[in-house]
Amino acid sequence: MDLSGIDLTTEVVRTDRLVLRPFREDDVDAVLAACQSPDIARWIAAVSVPYTRADAAGWVTGEAPAMRREGTGLTVAIEADGRFVGSGGVHRIGQHPMGPExxxxxxxxxxxxxxxxxAAHALAEWAIGLGAHRVYLVADVLNTGSQAVARRAGFTQEGVLRSYLAYRDGSRGDAAVFSRLPGD
Ligand SMILES: CC(C)(COP(=O)(O)OP(=O)(O)OC[C@H]1O[C@@H](n2cnc3c(N)ncnc32)[C@H](O)[C@@H]1OP(=O)(O)O)[C@@H](O)C(=O)NCCC(=O)NCCS
Structure with a gap:
């Protein structure tokens, strides 16, 4: 990927209905509320239980902007009708042979x-538009919702990485791995 033409710290991706923008301090409450969701905590190892205001603030003002600053990730707050509805990103830019995630x-x-x-479709298009040869995502084989999202977003399943996912309780999960290529 060639990020030389863009300022990753301010980069915004738009779709018909969504604005994928940098996190702002006033997202903390919405992130805090959403991350009480048991399935977010179940499937996203970065979300701790309990998930506190300090955790949400750490993400919004610390880790998320740091990835943009360091050029390793386009971390985005997903906004619909001017309202925060979720979180996403293109991660591990330039860091993994499987391609950005x-x-x-x-x-x-x-x-x-x-x-x-x-959002997933737009994030993949963004990375491919900047020269990524492939973009991947992984979802636990038990996370059927996320796998349906991947397919709807134009990703193709490549296989299963056994015991790839590490969870906070010490358990591990098999990961369905999906990719999108420029020609897809
Ligand atoms: C999985 C998740 C991101 C889905 O978000 P969403 O905005 O409701 O998904 P979408 O509306 O874009 O759904 C896209 C497709 O997936 C399907 N889908 C979404 N959630 C589903 C579920 N729980 N079970 C089965 N199918 C599901 C939709 O029906 C839709 O199908 P279609 O292509 O036939 O129309 C959301 O439930 C979530 O945040 N889960 C917890 C965190 C998580 O698992 N993140 C992914 C980690 S890999």
Missing amino acids: VGYWIAPEARGNGYAAE
């Missing part, structure tokens, strides 16, 4: 509107 979660009250698939 797309990830997402959607706040429980905003699910079922196609937001995750629309």
Whole structure:
């Protein structure tokens, strides 16, 4: 990927219905509320239980902007109709031979509107538009919702990485790995 023409710290990606923008300090409450969702905590190892205001603030003002600053990730707050509805990103830019990785979660009250698939598709297009030869995402084989999102977003399943995912309780999960290529 060639990031030389863009300022990753301010980069915004737009779709028909969504604005994928940098996190702002006033997202903390929405991130805090959404990350009480048991399935976000179950499938996203970075989300601790309990998930506190300090955790949300650490993400919004610390880790998320740091990835943009360091050029390793386009971390995005997903906004629909001016409202925060979820979180996503293109991660591990320039860091992994499988290619940059797309990830997402959607706040429980905003699910079922196609937001995750629309965001994942746009994030993959963004990376491919900047020269990524492939973009991948992984979902636990038991996380059927996320696998459906990946397919709807135009990703193709490549296989299963056994015991790839490490969870906070010490358990591990098999990961369905999906990719999108420039020609897909
Ligand atoms: C999985 C998740 C991101 C889906 O968000 P969403 O915005 O509701 O998903 P979309 O509306 O874009 O759905 C896209 C497709 O996936 C399907 N889908 C979404 N959630 C589903 C579920 N729980 N079970 C089965 N199918 C599901 C939709 O029906 C839709 O199908 P279609 O292509 O036939 O129309 C959301 O439930 C979530 O945040 N889960 C917890 C965190 C997580 O698992 N993140 C991914 C980690 S890899």
